[in-house]
Amino acid sequence: MKLSYIWRGLPGHPIHPPLTDATIGIYTFATIAAFIDVVRISSRSGAYGWWIALVVGLITTVFTALTGLADWLTLEWGSEIWKTATTYMLAMVSATILFALAAIFGHASYKHGDVSAGAFVLTLIGFGLLTLGGWLGGAIVFVHGMRVLNLTGEPPGRAASPLPHPEKEEAEA
Numbered sequence: 023m024k025l026s027y028i029w030r031g032l033p034g035h036p037i038h039p040p041l042t043d044a045t046i047g048i049y050t051f052a053t054i055a056a057f058i059d060v061v062r063i064s065s066r067s068g069a070y071g072w073w074i075a076l077v078v079g080l081i082t083t084v085f086t087a088l089t090g091l092a093d094w095l096t097l098e099w100g101s102e103i104w105k106t107a108t109t110y111m112l113a114m115v116s117a118t119i120l121f122a123l124a125a126i127f128g129h130a131s132y133k134h135g136d137v138s139a140g141a142f143v144l145t146l147i148g149f150g151l152l153t154l155g156g157w158l159g160g161a162i163v164f165v166h167g168m169r170v171l172n173l174t175g176e177p178p179g180r181a182a183s184p185l186p187h188p189e190k191e192e193a194e195a
Contacts, residue, residue: 029092038093039159045082046152051071051075052072053149055072056072067135069136070135072145073129073132103166103168106166110162113154113158114155121148124142
């Protein structure tokens, strides 16, 4: 087993995409919680959920970004997939900065059980960039086919765990 499997994942099962799912889900919850507070559906709990989700999202982003960077470094500089992945990375880093600013500038109002207007706007813009990044991340996989194995004819056990097999290594030699 290769050491790179720890941060890149197994062939056909990269680590970065499931981490992006978790991170996007956390930030989506933060955005919804902020909205719930701003329109006064809840009193205080929306603000508390928003701020805590932003903090958890920022922590999760560290691992997500590191695994994404590891994948990005393997791309051919200047290629079409590199251009898409670089735009994706810029969108996600920008979203993260906005979420961090929302957490920082919104902390005082969070302590009073409220989401301030400025923090809410930062959260909404961050969510828009996050959505753009998710769209571009999908293009990296579904258009460019990054880290996708073409094993449609393989039995389920092989498709679920497509570790390198001796017959493939012999064919490549």
